[in-house]
Amino acid sequence: MKTLLTTLNSKYIHSSLALRYIKSYCEDDFDIILEEYTINQHSDDVVAELYRQQADIIAFSCYIWNIEQILEVVSLLKKVQPEVKILLGGPEVSFDPVKTMEENYAVDYIICGEGEITFKEFLDKLSKDGDLATVKGLVYREDDKIIKNNPRPVIDDLDEIPSPYKSMEGLENKIIYFESNRGCPFNCQYCLSSTLSSVRYFSLERVKRELLKFIKAKVKQVKFVDRTFNCNQSRALEIFKFLLENKPDDHEMNFHFEITADLLSDEVIEFLAKVPKGYFQFEIGVQSTNLETLELIDRKMNFERLSEVVKRLFEPENIHLHLDLIAGLPKEDYQSFRNSFNDVYNLRPGRLQLGFLKLIKGSGLRVREREYEYVYTPMPPYEVLASKELSYSQMLKLKMIEEVLETFGNSHHFDYSIEFIEKNFYDTPFDMYESLAEFWEKKGYYRYSHKLESLYEYLQEFYREYCQAKEDLFDELLKFDLLLGRRKVDLPDFLNKYEIEDYKSKFKDFVNDEQMIKEHLPELIDLSSRQIQRQIQIETFKYNILNVIDGFTVDVEEDYTVILFNYYNESTLFNKALFKEIKI
Template sequence: MKIVLSTLNAKYIHTSLALRYLKAYSGREFDIEIAEYTIKDPAMNIVSDLYNRNPDVIGFSCYIWNIEETITVIDMLKKVKPELKIVLGGPEVSYDTKYWMERLQQVDFIVMGEGEETFHHLLTELGGEQKFHFVYGLAYRKGEEIILNPPRPKANLNEIPSPHRFPEDLPHLPNRIVYFETSRGCPFSCQFCLSSIETGVRYFDIERTKQDLLYLIENGAKIIKFVDRTFNIKRDYAMEIFQFLIENHRGCVFQFEITADIMRPEVIDFLAEHAPPGIFRFEIGVQSTHDPTNLAVKRRQNFEKLSRTVTKIRESGKITQHLDLIAGLPLEDYHRFKQTFNDVFALRPEELQLGFLKMLRGTGLRLNAEKYNYVYMERAPYEILGNDILPFSDIVRIKRVEDVLEKYWNAHRMDHTVEYLIQHEFASPFDFFQEFGDYWEARGWQKIGHQLEDLFIRLRSFLEQRNTQRMDIILGLMKYDYLFNHKQRPRKAWWDLTLDKAQLSALIQYAMEYPDQVSGDFAQLGLTERDLFKHAVIEVLPFDMETYLEKGEIIEQKTALIVLYRPQESKAVRSYTMKLEPELTAKYAG
């Protein structure tokens, strides 16, 4: 019996941990292959490849991001190979399973919940007496009847073989995200999350976990993403893993989902002192800062403690933080969500993910959707279209915020500019992103692509049309941000250069003659005029950029900004400033 385990990942760099668990558990007794695709791959290509593998059984791992594309594939497969046994599993089909069996007549079996033992038992019955009624956790067909067997007890995690030891995965480790779990389950009961359905947390043996991590690191893994719902719930376990990774990271990056308001100060202090910069990344689900909303969805959260943790981590400079919000939760209308956004943005996370509530099958919020008059998509991803206090028109507006937030904050293309705007020109961060998002969509820019310079041109257009104050300061910051988005000297600029060739030459000559007048270590670099002409961009700004970067103060003083590009050095881009006194201004900058 030839078995193929397959899924459609969201992106090529993703890998399916679920398929590898199934193969690890059953591969010693059965002939099993893994075949991964993406949701962007043409269905015909996927079906052709699977057909050519000539399987007897195909199992698909199903999630909200791939279920509809998977249905297209299995429908085609069943038509060209009717005798093929098709098995579905995964969170998307583990709930409302009878609905899926009725909707998808081409599906023979559905594995509900944890799949390792159930799938192994199913394969055993397929190759033997086919007594499917003995297989706990299985849905199957008996003639026209759909049978849903009782659920299977939770597995002993230490009896599940490692999913990380397949030789065929080794060549791909440096180029893919490796998903890893140290535990299953979640201690919390958030009603919008599937993890709330499974009570209790089970852990894999920590020595096995360490050995698997070391194996992946030694074989070239670059990104390991831990899928534990709350990695830091068991402090001693988490601390031991943090310590182990600090000692053995070899440049690999590790991503964790943590609950910030339960993280102890001594853990943060330990990471601040010992963690190398950049190897840890924390995802922190805030979702809402509105206490009645959190109470309505059975979410326990102390935002004051969370804020202290996030701030302390940010100040350490060691760990990148990604904070999540969910628009559309109960009791949070447009204006209250704006407050949540501003509360969280005030923490200045490196990334702020603005998501929209999805009414996942099996969750308490979906089961009680009528209580809040939720309207939502009937098919995956089940995103809400409105509720009793957040109409669709407000959801559309918030989506515009999400669009420009991704482009102008999370991508870090102009941090200094955005920071200045939200502090000096707009009532709040949300107001900036909302106004700009409205302007962006009104011009149809969401329908067309963009290059880096387009983002700067469009922001300038938006600011100029609203008669923004101090455009001279803002344009100076935009120029600085643009120049620092390049590792090599840019060939073109989106603005008209302020210096003609003679003025540029005169400024360079002055910098050569009086290098001590230039900030930083410029005098020690020993540059020639030719170096500056070839490797630097020089612009005259109406304020002292160095003081602004150090103290956040605007001192109106014409200043030459020198951005130096030396790709062969570890610090490829450097900036220097040179104050232009009145006589210099007249002589060199016009």
């Protein structure tokens, strides 16, 4: 009995942790193969690939981002291979499996909840013509009926599940998803985890063994999928210390964690200050700073403590910090969301992720959708379009704000230019992005993609229409931001280049002057002058740009200043060049 495990990942670099667990749990007793595709592939092509396998059973892992396409693939596959048995599993089919099967006749079985034990028992019964009624967690067809068996209890001893990474084959250049625990200690009403059990842990010995395997395999990124990685402080700290002790020297990699910042102890924060730049990144779910909203969604958070922790984590500039907000939560109208946005943005995280509420099947907010007058898409991802507090028009404004935030804020290509605009022309960050979104929509720039260089010109255009003060000063800031991101000897036409008299001769003397290199570029001392030239740029600015970015004031006089940009050893979190003022 040939069994194929498959799914449609959202991107090629993603990989399915769930399927690897099931394969590992069952492969000693059954013939199991695993194939992964993406939602960017045509359904016809996926069907053709699956058909060529001629499997007896094909099991799909289903989520809100792939369920519609999976159902299309399943329907087509059954037409060309009617004898194949189709099984679905995963969070998107676990809540209402009977309805899913009633609406999709091509689906023969559904597994609800954790799938390792259930899937193995299912294969065992099926291979022996046994009684499927004894398989807990299984939904199946019997004649014209759909039978839903009793639910399966969660697995208490997680170490019973074999490693999903016995082999690292096929995972080259992909993100590795990993969990050190299952479940969630919180009960947030927008999340499916609110319906699950309390937290269960894999043993620390096993976790360390797996992490060491990833380090030795030279993977680039490991994403912990634990809902709250630091719900156990001492355990989290031990894992952090283990990763630091075993940090690889021969390749770059990083570890991503979802954490609750206000739970971090002073001991953990002090330790994290010593972690090398970029080795860890944290995603912190704030969601809202409206106290009434937080109470309604059962989200426990001390924003004052969270703010203190975020500032302390950011101070060493060594850890990427992603802070999340959700638009569309109960009692959060446009003004309230503006406040939440400003509260979080003013913490200056590396990334402010503006998400939109999705009414996931089984979540508390989905159950209470009428109370909050939610209007949402009937098909996945069930995104909220309007609510009692937010009109569809306001949601569209927030969507445009999200786009310009991603383009100009979270990209970090325009950090000084954006902060200059915010501090001099707007009362709050939200007001600035609201204006930028208005400009973006009016010009129609949201309709197509753009080259990076064009975005600098568009921001210049926005400044001249909405700010209209010291335009030449702002142009110098734009030039500074552009050069921080990349070496660009030939500046674009919309930016001014101020030539130093006899520049080529002075530049040549500089890179050949050992004393000057020792003073300004000591890390390049072992390079030849030709090699040094390729790693630096010297540019003249009409104003003392270092004073400008120190205070972000428009009240400055012309003061031609020469800046050295060093691209050799980008040591900042956002891969910016090092810079300093020089005299040549």
